[in-house]
Amino acid sequence: DAMVIQNPRYQVTQFGKPVTLSCSQTLNHNVMYWYQQKSSQAPKLLFHYYDKDFNNEADTPDNFQSRRPNTSFCFLDIRSPGLGDAAMYLCATSRDWGEAKNIQYFGAGTRLSVL
Amino acid sequence: AQSVTQPDIHITVSEGASLELRCNYSYGATPYLFWYVQSPGQGLQLLLKYFSGDTLVQGIKGFEAEFKRSQSSFNLRKPSVHWSDAAEYFCAVTTDSWGKLQFGAGTQVVVTP
Numbered sequence: 001d002a003m004v005i006q007n008p009r010y011q012v013t014q015f016g017k018p019v020t021l022s023c024s025q026t027l028n029h030n031v032m033y034w035y036q037q038k039s040s041q042a043p044k045l046l047f048h049y050y051d052k053d054f055n056n057e058a059d060t061p062d063n064f065q066s067r068r069p070n071t072s073f074c075f076l077d078i079r080s081p082g083l084g085d086a087a088m089y090l091c092a093t094s095r096d097w098g099e100a101k102n103i104q105y106f107g108a109g110t111r112l113s114v115l
Numbered sequence: 116a117q118s119v120t121q122p123d124i125h126i127t128v129s130e131g132a133s134l135e136l137r138c139n140y141s142y143g144a145t146p147y148l149f150w151y152v153q154s155p156g157q158g159l160q161l162l163l164k165y166f167s168g169d170t171l172v173q174g175i176k177g178f179e180a181e182f183k184r185s186q187s188s189f190n191l192r193k194p195s196v197h198w199s200d201a202a203e204y205f206c207a208v209t210t211d212s213w214g215k216l217q218f219g220a221g222t223q224v225v226v227t228p
Binding site: 004006040041042043045048090092099102103104105106107108109111 | 147149151156157158159160161164166205209215216218219220221223
């Protein structure tokens with residue numbers, strides 16, 4: 001089945017130690033999103049890619065970066081994780097045309113713990 | 116300001132009883148409306164969506180939602196809940212050209228035997 005896959009499902013890192021989360025998709029969607037979801041809160045959009053064009057949300061900290069080497073893969077890099085960055089990180093994809101661009105497909109998420 | 120409100124943070128319902136989750140939005144134009152469900156430790160799954168047309172939309176898992184323009188609401192309903200419906204439910208809205216979703220705060224549903 002076509003899907004959005006996030007690895008790993010659980011990631012533990014140390015305070016200040018860089019960490020990378022990955023997302024891959026077999027849907028061939030042109031748009032990919034990264035969300036941060038803290039406990040008992042709604043997902044918060046960090047940034048999205050339209051093809052290779054990177055779009056950062058205004059309030060996303062500089063500590064968060066992203067790479068998209070090709071259509072299928074997208075990475076979230078946290079350069080110096082703090083305790084406040086412990087959260088679930090969700091990747092999503094969508095088409096880039098018509099009404100379908102409004103439908104996002106989510107991965108299962110990566111839960112990040114910072115020690 | 117644009118907003119999405121889910122008034123109920125937590126709902127407890129008996130298995131087999133009906134369920135209704137409320138969602139209100141504040142947007143200048145009619146937005147695209149969605150309900151997502153999130154089981155513990157999982158990502159979000161799309162239950163249903165409204166773009167235009169028939170204001171009563173059917174989704175997966177036996178859910179339906181009704182768009183009421185006059186009330187700026189998009190409430191989710193299920194006639195008879197199952198224990199597997201215990202989850203967090205998010206209403207979401209977009210009008211953005213790239214489909215940027217704005218989520219409500221979520222409603223946690225607990226199903227009792």
